[in-house]
Amino acid sequence: MTENSLQNVIKGAEKASNSAGAESLPPVDDWNPPYCGDIGMRITRDGTWFYGDSAIGREKLVRLFSTILRRDEDECYYLVTPVEKILVTVEDAPFIATQMDVTGDGETQKITFITNVGDVCAAGQDLPIYFEFEGEQPSPYVHVRGRLRAKIARPVFYRLVDLAVTHQQDGVDYLGVWSDGVFFSLSRVDKLGPDYG
Amino acid sequence: MAEFEYRQKIAKAVSPELPPEQVLYEGRGQSGDFQLNPVLRDLHKNRDLPLATVLIGVVEYEEAPRVILTRRSEKLKKHSGQVAFPGGKVDETDPSPLDAVLRETEEEIGLTAGYIDIAGYLETFETGSGFMVLPVVAYVRPGFELKINAEEVADVFEVPLNFLMNRENHHIKQDVWNGQLRSYYSMSHGQHHIWGVTAGILRNLSERAFDD
Numbered sequence: 001m002t003e004n005s006l007q008n009v010i011k012g013a014e015k016a017s018n019s020a021g022a023e024s025l026p027p028v029d030d031w032n033p034p035y036c037g038d039i040g041m042r043i044t045r046d047g048t049w050f051y052g053d054s055a056i057g058r059e060k061l062v063r064l065f066s067t068i069l070r071r072d073e074d075e076c077y078y079l080v081t082p083v084e085k086i087l088v089t090v091e092d093a094p095f096i097a098t099q100m101d102v103t104g105d106g107e108t109q110k111i112t113f114i115t116n117v118g119d120v121c122a123a124g125q126d127l128p129i130y131f132e133f134e135g136e137q138p139s140p141y142v143h144v145r146g147r148l149r150a151k152i153a154r155p156v157f158y159r160l161v162d163l164a165v166t167h168q169q170d171g172v173d174y175l176g177v178w179s180d181g182v183f184f185s186l187s188r189v190d191k192l193g194p195d196y197g
Numbered sequence: 198m199a200e201f202e203y204r205q206k207i208a209k210a211v212s213p214e215l216p217p218e219q220v221l222y223e224g225r226g227q228s229g230d231f232q233l234n235p236v237l238r239d240l241h242k243n244r245d246l247p248l249a250t251v252l253i254g255v256v257e258y259e260e261a262p263r264v265i266l267t268r269r270s271e272k273l274k275k276h277s278g279q280v281a282f283p284g285g286k287v288d289e290t291d292p293s294p295l296d297a298v299l300r301e302t303e304e305e306i307g308l309t310a311g312y313i314d315i316a317g318y319l320e321t322f323e324t325g326s327g328f329m330v331l332p333v334v335a336y337v338r339p340g341f342e343l344k345i346n347a348e349e350v351a352d353v354f355e356v357p358l359n360f361l362m363n364r365e366n367h368h369i370k371q372d373v374w375n376g377q378l379r380s381y382y383s384m385s386h387g388q389h390h391i392w393g394v395t396a397g398i399l400r401n402l403s404e405r406a407f408d409d
Binding site: 035072073074075076125126127128130131132133134141143147149 | 268271276277278279280368369370371372373376378383385390392
């Protein structure tokens, strides 16, 4: 039963991927399939995909799955095809930004991240860099698409911190990085001003 | 929490009187998504927002009080699958917002007014999506039977009031909506992820009532 669901999802994903073409992604937001349950799909904190107890080693398969991943308003992640929807338990972020390229400098600097599943994310207005805090520990992310994000891997984050400069906004100095004309503050967002209580 | 100690705390957070019309229909929300997202502050400045009411139902079990939450049906166009309180838009045919919230609660989950003892109104919450939400806090007598309207509600569950009021369980998360980075409160209890407006209203209750 579960074996079948996974095979069906793989077939559906391949079909969707073929009809979307090599350059584009399947239109997952247009699909409204019924929920088919939890068959044990999981993405761990380090970005590894699991089916039950076994890690999915085939890069091509992981890439294929990543193109049909969707995060819904219940805050859960799903693999979707036009006819199936299966739960994926995501421990932190679904993707990991494992590489970073930097061109230019100052306000015209451009930072581009590459994720473990091959997405290329040019940080800027549409793809912000941002932080969430568990206690005092910051977790850095970059937006990928839809409601999907990539955790910025530690070594990449250290390189990002090396690029930090100070910039004044509303009379306050912030430490942060520029990318494509947008300043991303590295200070914690929930302690900035009276609005944040 | 000692028996009914939470009642004293809630009593100082809520108002027994319905807020005046200008608060409900004309002004900016007394709280809202704009608190974490200052860019949203004037989003609905010149608009009268439709009024909605929600029920923060505290079920008074002997062991510990628990709050009633729903997961919205996948069939709904707005916020499908989200965790929410029972409630909804105040219709013109509703004599008062209180009548509206009792009507919606019965329609959605079958909980009837006989089990509900109103504590009062919490400050209004203006949503980024353009609603003025008036939360009504109420104590619910255990022993009720639920009748779930599957068109609107996928699931009903309860979360301990203690858990929801503990700030250590409140996390600020961020995400991109319509190309804009937005911050929101999030509190996860088991498989249930409470976030956005519902989490923001619970945060307000914790700040007003459980601030010690």
